[in-house]
Each structure stands twice: as C-alpha cells, then as structure tokens.
Amino acid sequence: MTLKEVRDILHAEVLCGEELLDTEVRSACGSDFMSDVLAYVKNQALLLTGLVNPQVVRTAEMMDMKCIVFVRGKQPDEAILDLAQDRQLVVLATKERMYNACGLLYINGLRE
Amino acid sequence: MDDCITLTYQVEGGDLSHAGEASSGVKQALRKLGLDPSVIRRVSVCMYEGEINMVIHANGGTARVDVGLDDVTITLTDTGPGIPDIDKAMQAGFTTAADSVRDLGFGAGMGLPNMKKYSDEMTVESTVGVGTTVTMVVRIE
Numbered sequence: 689m690t691l692k693e694v695r696d697i698l699h700a701e702v703l704c705g706e707e708l709l710d711t712e713v714r715s716a717c718g719s720d721f722m723s724d725v726l727a728y729v730k731n732q733a734l735l736l737t738g739l740v741n742p743q744v745v746r747t748a749e750m751m752d753m754k755c756i757v758f759v760r761g762k763q764p765d766e767a768i769l770d771l772a773q774d775r776q777l778v779v780l781a782t783k784e785r786m787y788n789a790c791g792l793l794y795i796n797g798l799r800e
Numbered sequence: 801m802d803d804c805i806t807l808t809y810q811v812e813g814g815d816l817s818h819a820g821e822a823s824s825g826v827k828q829a830l831r832k833l834g835l836d837p838s839v840i841r842r843v844s845v846c847m848y849e850g851e852i853n854m855v856i857h858a859n860g861g862t863a864r865v866d867v868g869l870d871d872v873t874i875t876l877t878d879t880g881p882g883i884p885d886i887d888k889a890m891q892a893g894f895t896t897a898a899d900s901v902r903d904l905g906f907g908a909g910m911g912l913p914n915m916k917k918y919s920d921e922m923t924v925e926s927t928v929g930v931g932t933t934v935t936m937v938v939r940i941e
C-alpha cells in the first residue's frame with residue numbers, strides 16, 4: 689500500500705512529506721507507548737499513535753519507519769513537524785480513533 | 801577490541817523534549833560509516849532507551865559509543881540515584897517512573913528489557929547514591 693492510499697483510506701491531512709507519498713508500506717504498528725513500538729524487532733513502516741510529542745518522531749526514526757499517523761484529530765506542533773521533515777518522515781493526521789484507523793488499514797490490506 | 805571510532809555525548813536531564821538527540825547523532829554517524837542497517841537499528845534502540853532512562857531517572861549523564869571492527873559498544877554513565885535492585889529493575893513492566901513520564905509514552909518498564917533484547921551483551925553496574933553505568937555490546941555479523 690502506498691502512503692497516498694493510507695491518506696485516502698484514513699481521510700487524513702498531510703502535515704509534512706507530501707513529496708514522499710508514493711512510498712510503499714507493508715507493515716504498521718499502533719500504540720501510545722513508545723517502548724512497545726521499540727520492542728518489535730521486525731520492520732514496521734507506519735506508526736499510528738494518539739501521543740503527540742517529539743519522542744514519537746525519535747521513536748519512528750530509531751525504527752527506520754516511513755510515516756507517522758496522528759489519530760483522533762491530534763495536531764503536532766511546529767517543532768515536531770520540523771524534526772519529522774528533517775528525518776524525511778511523512779506525517780499524517782486523521783480524525784479517526786486508533787481502533788478505527790487500524791481497522792480501516794487492516795481491511796484494506798495492510799496486514800503485517 | 802579494535803576501536804576505529806569513539807563518539808561521546810553529554811545527555812541533559814530534566815524534560816524529555818531533547819531526549820534522543822544523542823541516539824540520533826549515533827544513528828547518523830553509523831549510517832555514514834556504512835554499517836548494516838539491522839545493526840544500526842539495534843544500536844539505535846539500545847542507546848535510545850538508555851538515553852531516555854538517563855533523562856527520566858538520573859537527571860542526565862554521558863554516552864560513549866565505541867565502533868570497532870567486530871562490534872559496537874555503548875557505555876552510558878550517570879551520577880543519578882542508582883538502582884537498588886538491578887534484577888527487579890530488569891523485569892518487564894517494573895518501573896518507578898511518574899505518571900507524568902507515562903503521559904509522554906515512556907515509563908512502561910520495558911526500557912531495560914528492550915536494551916537486553918537488542919544487545920548481545922549487557923551489564924548494569926549501579927551504586928545507590930553514586931550512579932549507574934550501563935554497557936551494551938552489539939556485534940557486527
């Protein structure tokens with residue numbers, strides 16, 4: 689699935705990384721606990737979270753992820769977006785709740 | 801160990817907003833050196849969890865990363881409160897972190913277990929009232 693498709697499925701707003709939307713992702717992870725995200729050794733390209741702080745970007749960076757999706761209409765501040773931009777991460781924001789956002793991506797084929 | 805390169809960082813304590821800068825610096829340096837991406841990721845996670853611990857539990861410290869031909873050694877040293885029972889601290893889910901830390905996405909008691917899992921060797925030396933030194937070795941296959 690491309691990040692463009694992720695955006696469309698979640699009716700998400702693109703907050704940064706517009707130019708990277710053709711990136712393919714095959715796996716995702718949803719959590720508000722960063723140590724949970726860090727605990728899985730496998731490749732995870734997409735991080736869905738309701739947590740909004742710079743550590744979300746750091747965690748995504750450490751795990752070589754491609755995209756962060758902020759759920760429940762959360763809006764990151766400028767500092768967070770600057771950091772994400774610098775790390776070449778796509779940032780999306782959706783009004784969907786975590787459960788729905790994960791479910792929507794799952795039924796549309798993002799199953800890893 | 802044949803050291804090729806040593807990186808050192810000062811990690812500030814207090815608020816979490818800058819935590820991870822040292823880990824990010826290491827990650828970029830290892831990329832430039834052309835290390836295997838999976839080795840880089842393991843080093844990154846070990847260092848990042850350790851860096852977060854120094855910030856939230858020990859009011860900062862120093863990080864030293866020795867990149868050798870066969871392995872990467874991370875040494876995190878602080879002069880914080882120390883860990884009274886290391887075995888207990890190593891258990892998954894054990895934490896003394898405040899709720900304010902949990903609201904930031906950490907403090908689930910998974911840091912030390914993650915560091916152990918991602919490193920090939922890990923030692924924790926700690927003296928209450930003096931400080932803590934965590935050493936982790938990640939082998940380059």
Ligand SMILES: Nc1ncnc2c1ncn2[C@@H]1O[C@H](COP(=O)(O)OP(=O)(O)O)[C@@H](O)[C@H]1O
Pocket residue numbers: 853854857858878880881882883889890894895896897906907908909910911912913932
């Ligand atoms: N550098 C440190 N200095 C003092 N105490 C520490 C340090 N690192 C870890 N600890 C203690 O070990 C516990 C477990 O650490 P960890 O597994 O990383 O979980 P968490 O950081 O989520 O609490 C911490 O809650 C803290 O009591």
Ligand SMILES: [Mg+2]
Pocket residue numbers: 849852853906907909910911912
């Ligand atoms: Mg920790």
